[in-house]
Structure formats: C-alpha cells, structure tokens
Amino acid sequence: MNNQSRDAEYTMGRSEEETERLIEQSQLYDDVTRRFFLRSGIAKGMKVLDVGSGAGDVALTLAEFVGPKGQVVGVDVNPDILKTAGERADAAGFSNVEFIAGDARTLELPNDFDAVVGRLVLLYMADPAETLRRLATHLCGGGIVAFQDTELALYRTITHPDTPLINQLVEWGLTVFERSGAHLNMGMELYRVFVDAGLPEPTLHFEAPMGGPEDWPGFEYLANSFRSLVPLMEAYGIATAEEVDIDTLADRIQAEVTTSKRPLLLPPHITAYTTLAS
Numbered sequence: 035m036n037n038q039s040r041d042a043e044y045t046m047g048r049s050e051e052e053t054e055r056l057i058e059q060s061q062l063y064d065d066v067t068r069r070f071f072l073r074s075g076i077a078k079g080m081k082v083l084d085v086g087s088g089a090g091d092v093a094l095t096l097a098e099f100v101g102p103k104g105q106v107v108g109v110d111v112n113p114d115i116l117k118t119a120g121e122r123a124d125a126a127g128f129s130n131v132e133f134i135a136g137d138a139r140t141l142e143l144p145n146d147f148d149a150v151v152g153r154l155v156l157l158y159m160a161d162p163a164e165t166l167r168r169l170a171t172h173l174c175g176g177g178i179v180a181f182q183d184t185e186l187a188l189y190r191t192i193t194h195p196d197t198p199l200i201n202q203l204v205e206w207g208l209t210v211f212e213r214s215g216a217h218l219n220m221g222m223e224l225y226r227v228f229v230d231a232g233l234p235e236p237t238l239h240f241e242a243p244m245g246g247p248e249d250w251p252g253f254e255y256l257a258n259s260f261r262s263l264v265p266l267m268e269a270y271g272i273a274t275a276e277e278v279d280i281d282t283l284a285d286r287i288q289a290e291v292t293t294s295k296r297p298l299l300l301p302p303h304i305t306a307y308t309t310l311a312s
C-alpha cells in the first residue's frame with residue numbers, strides 16, 4: 035500500500051452519471067455483499083453504521099438484513115449523493131435508515147453500534163488502519179467490523195495477447211487510480227489494516243463478477259466506469275475522451291470478448307470481517 039499523508043482524490047468524480055454508475059455497480063456486486071453480510075453475522079435487530087454510503091445501496095441491503103427492529107446509519111462526505119440515498123430509502127419504505135453528511139472518521143457518532151461496515155471506501159483514505167481503529171470505538175462489545183474493497187493491483191493479471199482493448203483499459207484505469215492516490219492493493223491490504231488497527235484477525239474472501247453473454251450488464255458497467263474516469267484521465271494526461279470513445283466502448287468490449295472467447299472479469303473484491311471480544 036502506498037504511504038499517503040492525504041486522502042485520494044475521489045477518482046470517479048461526483049456527476050449524476052457517477053451516482054447511476056454506483057447503483058449499476060451495486061447490482062453486479064450485490065450477491066458478493068449479501069454473502070459477506072450473511073457470513074459476518076449481520077442479523078435482525080442490529081444497529082449498523084455504513085461508512086461511505088454513496089447512493090445508499092449498502093445501507094439499503096443492510097436495512098433488509100437488520101429488519102424493521104434494526105437500524106442503519108449511513109455516513110458520506112458528499113451531502114449531494116446522500117439526497118439520492120435518502121430518496122431511495124424512502125421509496126423502499128425503510129423508516130429505520132438515516133443518512134448523515136460528514137467525514138466518518140471525525141463525525142460525532144454514538145458508541146452503541148452492533149456493526150460497522152463499508153464498501154469501496156477505505157481505498158480512498160490516507161490511513162485505513164487508523165480509520166478502522168477510530169470506527170471500532172463506535173461498537174458495543176462483540177461488535178462486527180466488516181469491510182469490502184477492490185483489489186486493483188491483482189486485476190493487472192487479466193491482460194492477454196488476444197484482448198488488446200481490455201489490456202488498454204486495464205492500463206488506463208490502474209494508472210488513473212494510482213495517480214489519484216487510491217490504494218490499488220486495498221483488497222489484499224485489508225488483513226494488515228485490520229491487524230494494525232488492533233482488531234482480531236479477519237476472515238477473508240475473494241470474489242469477482244465475470245461474464246461473456248451479450249446481455250451481461252458488465253460491459254455497460256465497465257464502459258460507464260470509464261465515463262466517470264475520463265475527466266481525471268484527461269487532467270492527468272493519461273488519455274483523451276476521443277481515445278476512450280465512451281459511446282462505442284461497451285460494444286467494443288463485448289465484441290472483443292466474442293472474438294477472443296475470453297470472458298470479462300470485473301475488478302475483484304476482497305471481503306474481511308471480524309468480531310470484537312464481548
């Protein structure tokens with residue numbers, strides 16, 4: 035992990051399209067997150083803190099897990115995206131989900147949570163171990179710490195001579211995340227981060243969505259991820275919008291999968307959870 039003194043720039047930006055992309059991303063990774071919550075012991079009646087809620091997908095899934103007698107508090111530094119999260123929670127009929135704008139590391143929060151969770155948020159933080167150490171102070175005895183993050187450094191290995199377009203996208207994508215200061219190896223670093231935060235060693239899993247059929251939503255999702263990345267790619271001089279050619283990208287990726295017969299693997303996620311002593 036790179037030693038950062040500052041948080042990473044939020045690589046994907048804050049556009050409305052990015053909010054839509056987060057929702058699309060959630061649909062592809064939803065079963066990974068559900069398996070994760072099931073294994074980690076998130077259960078009915080719990081009070082859970084969701085760190086870096088974004089458009090609210092993790093909080094909405096948590097609301098199903100904790101049921102009407104439980105409670106979910108979601109925190110995000112971006113107050114605008116929390117409006118979408120709040121509207122989605124209302125539309126889903128959850129009255130026990132609350133969103134608070136602010137930096138999860140410094141917000142005044144109660145210390146009676148049964149679990150603290152976060153998905154795709156530690157990779158942007160200067161000091162993930164210190165973040166977990168602070169967040170764990172909001173837990174009751176026996177509380178659960180459960181974080182899911184992406185492992186982009188290992189994603190490099192999907193390149194292959196038969197997939198020049200995917201190879202180029204991997205190169206561009208990893209370069210922009212690296213330049214922004216995000217932790218490319220956050221997934222593999224979760225173990226160290228838990229231990230350095232003084233938490234019990236976590237249980238870990240490694241999972242990634244993968245697909246080939248024309249109607250698989252992963253092609254559109256990867257193209258839309260580049261739509262969010264293009265402004266920073268241009269700012270860093272990595273590639274131009276013309277070179278990326280977003281409007282044809284999903285079709286070109288899908289065509290390469292068809293001709294190469296190599297399915298598209300999306301960035302893998304590593305999940306890590308542990309339980310504090312009671």
Ligand SMILES: C[S@@+](CC[C@H](N)C(=O)[O-])C[C@H]1O[C@@H](n2cnc3c(N)ncnc32)[C@H](O)[C@@H]1O
Nearest residue numbers: 086087088091109110111112137138153154155
């Ligand atoms: C990639 S999004 C993930 C959203 C959501 N967890 C999901 O998986 O759909 C990361 C979110 O973390 C938020 N974030 C980053 N640093 C934060 C911090 N220090 N405190 C609270 N939120 C933060 C960003 O604003 C962004 O909405």
